[in-house]
Amino acid sequence: MATYRNGTPLLDADGSVVHCHGAGVLLHDGWYYLFGEDRRGDNRVSCYRSKDLVSWEFRNTVLTLAAKTARHYVRTDLHLAGRGLRHDGLPEVGPRGANIERPKVLYCEKTGKFVMWMHFENGRDYNAARCAVAVCDTVDGDYTYLGSFNPVGNMSRDCTLFKDDDGTAYFISSSRDNADMIIYRLSDDYLSVDEQVKTLWPGQYREAPVLFKRGGRYFMLTSECTGWNPNQGGYAVARSIDGRWSSIRPFGGPTTFNTQPTAVAEAGGSLLYIGDRWDPSDYFNSRIIILPLSFPDEDVCEVEWADEVDISPEGVKTSSQEKALVRIMLHDKTNYVASDGYNVFAGRLGYANKSLLWRREDADGGFVLRHAESGRCLSGDGIMAEYSADEPRLVWRADAFEKSGLLINQYSGKSFMVFGRRVVLADPDERFGGYRLVTDY
Secondary structure, eight states, X not given: OEEEETTSOXXXXXXXXXXXXXXXXXXXXXXXXXXXXXXXXXXEEEEEEESSXXXXXXXXXXXXXXXXXXXXXXXXXXXXXXXXXXXXXXXXXXXXXXEEEEEEXXXXXXXXXXXXXXXXXXXXXXXXXXXXXXXXXXXXXXXXXXXXXXXXXXXXXXXXXXXXXXXXXXXXXXXXXXXXEEEEEEOTTSSXXXXXXXXXXXXXXXXXXXXXXXTTEEEEEEEEOOTTSOOOEEEEEESSTTSOBOOOEEESTTTTTTOEEEEEEEETTEEEXXXXXXXXXXXXXXXXXXXXXXXXXXXXXXXXXXXXXXXXXXXXXXXXXXXXXEEEEETTSSEEEEESSSBEEEEEOOTTOGGGOEEEEEETTEEEEEETTTOOBOOTTSBOBOXXXXXXXXXXXXXXXXXXXEEEETTTOXXXXXXXXXXXXEOTXXXXXXEEEEEOO
């Protein structure tokens, strides 16, 4: 049995940090191969392998700026005269070349080759919006870059691959500035687009697609488009890839446990969700999260948080300690209540921003919210204070409010209201009093 501890840095067998973001998982000859973004120096895609999805061995940087190219497409433009982009979108100081994201690999039985599809940008901005293809005779060898293009003339950004039971392969990517999600059927050798078969949820702005199949149903996971900040994930289901898909249903809580979908893998008789936990302040500190999926009904997909996931051939088990850290998310889903230890204000969600973290503690008739960084408690006048049992202005209660709630002070009967970055107290019937206590994972 192998135990995966979510939220901790993933290290390889040599004790080095695994650099493999936006990754895809390929099961081949009894090994799980992880292909993902590696933005160090000339690197673009790295490959690791594992028997259990927990212990990873570095195999190769399978795609670099110095990769061999072959002219399958007109644009063999891996080595561009433009600097790469940092996680914040600004030019990096360092090697020049294309920007590669979300690489995925399939094995083609017809040709005996491993084929990689990925999101390509020109290294200067995000205006290219193309997909790119690379190929190799071995799973973890040096891939030959075949070029980039716009599939059927469409923009192509966040993407994934899927191989059906009959060997037919599909490429899925966000298009039209992420407004649409498009499914393409690939040629028999997986090197070209054969046909555009479906446009999903036009105008709904989805990214980070992951497609998998279970029990004759096709499931697609996606996220909203909120940059590096997490959001409410969603899934949809269909009985055929080119048939009618359901509407998007919520998946994984208000922030999808601070992750964005990147892959689904099967182990121990279970399907496992793999997500990126991006760190907006430090791309290289981003983590990989693995959680088991459950299916209460043949058309329903769910995921719950687990601190630890035990993976063995006999099955998958989870365990968690009771979570005390929460974020106070206001009803608009973008503002979070923060503090400097004395005053309270509203801020945008940033995973590394500890001023957004609070600790919920039971109190007589309600609960108090203790700031995780300073240890001081949120008071009804918006000024932090030390908790004592005889200070009712520190005690709060939660009331239902549409899909959110009201955080009402026991002493004043007032609730939160937000003006820009200021947080003040208002009558409970004010719409801006809406909030959610979001458990921090």
